[in-house]
Amino acid sequence: EAGVAQSPRYKIIEKRQSVAFWCNPISGHATLYWYQQILGQGPKLLIQFQNNGVVDDSQLPKDRFSAERLKGVDSTLKIQPAKLEDSAVYLCASSLGTGRETQYFGPGTRLLVL
Amino acid sequence: GDSVTQMEGPVTLSEEAFLTINCTYTATGYPSLFWYVQYPGEGLQLLLKATKADDKGSNKGFEATYRKETTSFHLEKGSVQVSDSAVYFCALSDLQQAGTALIFGKGTTLSVSS
Numbered sequence: 001e002a003g004v005a006q007s008p009r010y011k012i013i014e015k016r017q018s019v020a021f022w023c024n025p026i027s028g029h030a031t032l033y034w035y036q037q038i039l040g041q042g043p044k045l046l047i048q049f050q051n052n053g054v055v056d057d058s059q060l061p062k063d064r065f066s067a068e069r070l071k072g073v074d075s076t077l078k079i080q081p082a083k084l085e086d087s088a089v090y091l092c093a094s095s096l097g098t099g100r101e102t103q104y105f106g107p108g109t110r111l112l113v114l
Numbered sequence: 115g116d117s118v119t120q121m122e123g124p125v126t127l128s129e130e131a132f133l134t135i136n137c138t139y140t141a142t143g144y145p146s147l148f149w150y151v152q153y154p155g156e157g158l159q160l161l162l163k164a165t166k167a168d169d170k171g172s173n174k175g176f177e178a179t180y181r182k183e184t185t186s187f188h189l190e191k192g193s194v195q196v197s198d199s200a201v202y203f204c205a206l207s208d209l210q211q212a213g214t215a216l217i218f219g220k221g222t223t224l225s226v227s228s
Contacts (some may be wrong), residue, residue: 004157031214033216035215035216040220040221041220041221042118042203042218042219042220043158043203043216043218044207044218044219045215045216045217048214048215055214056215072220089158091158093216095140095214102160102163103160103216104160105150105157105158105159106157106158107156108157
């Protein structure tokens with residue numbers, strides 16, 4: 001079974017530029033999560049989707065971050081404009097539903113903002 | 115709000131030593147508890163989990179017991195190997211919250227030498 005796919009794996013941009021990350025969850029998984037992991041910290045939720053609807057985006061900085069999951073499968077996360085403090089690893093995870101199922105993580109996208 | 119606190123690292127051990135990584139939590143509801151592991155250059159992987167009080171999760175020689183009375187979920191292994199060198203994250207998921215996202219501790223780096 002294929003795991004969670006993410007691209008790109010690495011990205012370097014300058015501040016005020018825009019960037020987009022892509023995630024393809026495990027086939028059949030209804031729930032998709034985006035987490036931000038700053039160096040030396042644990043991952044922190046940015047947004048959770050159930051199919052193509054948003055369940056929780058309370059910690060998403062909506063003035064610069066946006067995310068969509070239009071067909072309930074893959075998802076994109078965008079940052080515009082980027083700030084220095086956005087340098088982090090962006091992790092995508094998926095699970096079967098909204099219960100206590102295991103979340104499976106992708107390899108992450110490492111973003112460096114200069 | 116909900117939170118997870120785990121012991122600061124790094125933890126440095128010799129091969130075959132006993133390992134304990136402490137984890138305590140604060141939750142408004144009745145959470146599920148998890149240990150995730152991140153090997154060098156790889157994504158987060160579920161190591162073990164427990165969904166109710168007194169449950170013991172186990173995998174690859176690692177164990178952790180859900181202790182509601184002490185709000186703890188300490189990770190233990192009787193004899194560590196060099197291949198166990200990784201970053202370990204304690205996490206919880208609380209269905210009382212809006213979503214089912216994981217709340218992570220800061221991570222503990224384990225380094226095992228031969």
